[in-house]
Amino acid sequence: MIAARGTAQEHHADRDRSPAGVGVPARSPQRLLWERFRRDRLALAALVLLVGLVLVALLAPLIVSLVGARPPDQQSTAYLDAFGSATGPGSANLLGTDELGRDVFSRVLYGARVSLLVAFASTALILLVGVSVGLAAGYYRGWVDTFLSRVTDVMLAFPVLLLALGLGAACSIGAGCLTVDYGRIGVGLILAGAACGGLFVLWARSRDRRAGNAELHTARDALANFAPFALLIALGAVLAYAVGGRGALIQPGLPVVVVIVALGGWPYMARIVRGQVLSLREREFVEAARALGASDRRILLRHILPNLVAPIIVATTLIIPASILFEAALSFLGVGVQDPQASWGAMISDATGTFDTAWWYMTFPGVALVLTVLAFNLVGDGLQDALDPRTGT
């Protein structure tokens, strides 16, 4: 049997066959990735920064009370002068106050929540839609491809910011858009995902037993192929539950922003995935699999999907920072999370009228944005370099 090549899992069969008994243990591809990533100091530092940011976002209330700063939505006229102008950084307020007397330090910390939440949630959505569309279009070709590609093209032709503005403005009227219970949806998604996964395992196992087919070694392999995608979708679902279920973080406007950001980003993902699938399906190992009589579904899952992981991860690392910037731009233009929820883009927008005399509440949210996006970009770069086997040092 010609062992199917080109999968990241091919090492399984060779695991114990190190040459000539010399004890060099083969490392799993994930391990290899991590080793290479680790060597890039800058990327590592950025990863640490990222983890720190996530922690800050999650623990914002704790940090604020530890430092002794005021809660982010506490207004106070004590820090405004007779004309209503804000006071700058000082002992009372670490980073100064905004024009309502609110502590900028607290607001910057809490603003991280919105940015990260929107970034992760919308990226999850983008993956869901973009990968599905790209896969279908690239693999099935024909009229499916034509139709999906045309839809993608029209979406790409839309001035996205305008569409976002229009939807945001429209969704602010009446009962608003997307007012559902996100907690329930999140839980539902997790349960459904788990159920589907479990069913798939059972089915694959039974196929295994019946066919004795070497194509699908174990159900575990199939699951492992799915794992990255399932993980990302589950992450989004967990986030939805964590914030929607408790209701503490989700505010009117946030789900709309997530959807709008996702709406703007999925065509790019779809295009990238489609391109990759198109080239992959012509490769020899797919030809071989087809010659062996593997079904479409098997080829997709076993051969194509695993090889998409790398480019999709790379694309994701570009999309997350873009989503953060997009959400900030929407907030800057007045669409998005409502007061008093702190959002970096909204804070910069509030500052535009007074930044010549009150520089602090324009500067600090901006710096926070730059740092966050930079961290994601650096990690993304590091991942890209680590995944690319041709980049030698």
Next chain:
Amino acid sequence: MRRLARWATVTGTLVALATFGAACGSSDQGSTTASQETSVDTVPQGVKGGKVTVLAAGDVDFIDPGQTYYAFGYMVDYAVMRPLYSFAPGTLETAQNDLAAGPPVLSDGGRTVTVTLRPDVRYAPPVDRAVTAQDVKYAIERAFSANVPNGYAFNYFSVIEGTPKEPTDGVKPISGLQTPDDQTLVFRLKTKESGTLVAALVMPITMPVPAEYAKPFDAKSPSTYDQHVAFSGPYMIPNDPKTGKLTGREPGKSIELVRSPNWDAATDYRPAYLDGITIQEGNTDAAVSSRRILQGSGLMQGDNAPPAPTIKQAVQRYPDQLKFVPALGPRYVSLNTSIPPFDDLNVRKAVNAVFDRTAMRLTRGGAIIGDIAWGYLPPGFPGFAASGGLKPPAEFDFLQDPDGDPELAAEYMKKAGYPSGRYTGDAKLLTAAINISPGSQTAAVAQNQFEKLGFKLNFRSLSPETMTTKFCGTPQAKVAICTNVATSADFVDPEALLKPYFYGPAITPSNNANWSELDDPRINAAMDAASALPPGDERVNAWADVNKQIVASAAAVPWIWDKTPLIASKDVQSLGNAYLTSWDLSFTSLKP
């Protein structure tokens, strides 16, 4: 961006009514026909000639006097056209006879109002003839036709006999408007209640429109007269000498004003010093355009008031270039009295008691920008003094402390049935707020005040147009709180500030102005009675009493009687017109 002064229109003066009501014998609020010259301010040492540029954010809504209804449109229209009566800068006390030769004469117990026009006012080319009473008659009639959507004709002029119930197909004559000769215009009314009509004669609807010239434009749907307006004032917009099509106006970009060749200074109380005015639109950033005005030369402000930090700068560095003109109404936060919990008087009193009005005022610039408001008639307006003036009204304990009184508020909440002194229901109150500065900051402070009492708000940040047309103005939307209400009187009479906003029967399914949806039978009756009174002290006092009753009902939270800041470059001097709430272009000149 549109100005927040949504309902701003021409103001009428109460004293003008008194002046007008000479035949009905009002006493001492000013002599009768002496209004022409005496109380007109003139710019000190005004220099004839020169040009000034006005920096504006948006465009006028219309030049067509039958359609214009926004403050900025008024600023331009009142420089290029002349209504029957108008206001000189600096005073709301007396209306000037503009097109009219003298005040309106009431007869027949008030059922007939007669206005005599000057014979010597001429239109600019291409119309190029004298203005007649028939022109004013046509101007009013066309405002009732479907092709000329007018925002107030039906509200204030339906009292004229023969006015239709709904907009007519094409311009139809109104039987109650008669012109026995070229200089006389007679209004025959359905009732004796002439007070409102007389006060409303200052509005643009009375600016003359030559019928034979305008008819073909008014036949189109919508009318294209806006692109062919005829000019009766000291200035005009350059136009094609044959067809009258405006050439000096680029919608969205600029408007040119030049001297009208047929304007005779002897016929007008306006000095009209400047030779030309350019209005430059698109200066949407108020901070940027204000800076340019203060530091530059030959510039003045249009519709975009400087933000608070710029006012501070102006006060500290350019005090000679800053003037204030009082706004034509209070700012308040409306509470929807038809939705729980605001249907409970005690809850409304609690909200009024807890509100930190000083903090609200700080978002607009602090003490310099206006006085804390305790009622709905602003300083300088008829009925203000009778309502108690600047001090908090002694008889209302929930209106004593400008910084708010949380203990008293808790007391009222307890009376309303919340033993903890805070709201304990789960309803999230739908709140409509504006999304542009400084209204957005004011809304954030207002939200804070409600939260002090335990209310949870479903807070929506909206553009002014959305807020008015889709939320607050639509009773069906069931908006509980509107944080950015700024009323502006259409004419100078307390009715203009109280009736549209607090009268029960005024509530309409769309574009409702009574955002509190107040429908108190006693207050309604009092308003009916006050409205029927002829102009004079009795009327003013009756309306002041209505004001007190509305304050007692706590249907809204008034918080400031503000002033509109006006800035100009160091070489420009001008006067602020209290009715237009802007610089008066006809009284502007360069410094010598």
Next chain:
Amino acid sequence: MGAYVVRRLLWLIVVLIAVSLVTFVIFYVLPSADPVLLRAGKNPSPEVVQSITHTLGLDRPWYVQYGRYMERLVLHLDLGRSYQNDASVRHLLWDRLPATLALAFGAMVLWLLIGIPLGIFSAVRHRRAGDRVVTGVSLLLISAPVYWLGLVALYVFSADIGKLPWLEGAGSYPTHGTIFTNPGEVVPSLILPWIVLAISFAAIYARFVRGSLVEVLREDYIRTARAKGLPERTVVLKHGMRAAMTPVVTILGLDLGILLGGAILVETVFNVPGIGRLAYDSIQTSDLPMIQGTVLAGAFFIVLLTLVVDLVYAFLDPRVRYGQGAP
């Protein structure tokens, strides 16, 4: 080749129709404000409201309105009149176009001049100090929101409020004249926005060129060229760049298309009266004819530039013309 061009032009038209339809439905079905009520005054009676609705033609079902809109557009090239001030949409768009054009093309020239050489430099010094510096700075600039950079730039350099008042600030774009008729006033007012836009995009292009060139320089034929003894400069600039430029051209087309549709963020911060600002204002006031006009203009430029890029490819690479691997 001719058939290809015709096919793509037809597709351009189809896309524009699709975009206009979607826009119409969105902004009609979910309007954020009611244009009728904006003219109706206080407490209008239902008859008055109905009358204004009829006068504006808004009482007909949406597909009828859409049909009339398309009819006017196709037959008379008339995009309707704004609800706000009755101005002709086409006239306003045409008026605002020079500012957007000047902003976009000026920035493009700058960012290409900065970004491409930096990218080449960075690729050649791959993983050495020079590369690290350029990459680091590029990443930093990419990570900053362009409107924030604009505000910072104004804070430092603006003539009226800046600490180092060397350049014209926001709002200095003259009312009359375009870059062609009044360059004396337009150019100084655009310098700061050009710089801000350019450094943002230059960073992207530097990285792109670097990545692309690094890949190309690994190819066999480059090794051959070097082995042949060609000077390094020729190898890199002549052989390397020719291949590396193709993806750059693609994103250049896309970026330019988006910018021409109106750089809302930059136009807002610097008060440049372009199409982007017009679009933003019209969305706020629910001015449907204007919204339609600006969205169509934006889509038109994006698709047009994609078409131009594809045509350039088709011209250069015969494989594309014959259908294989078309993106």
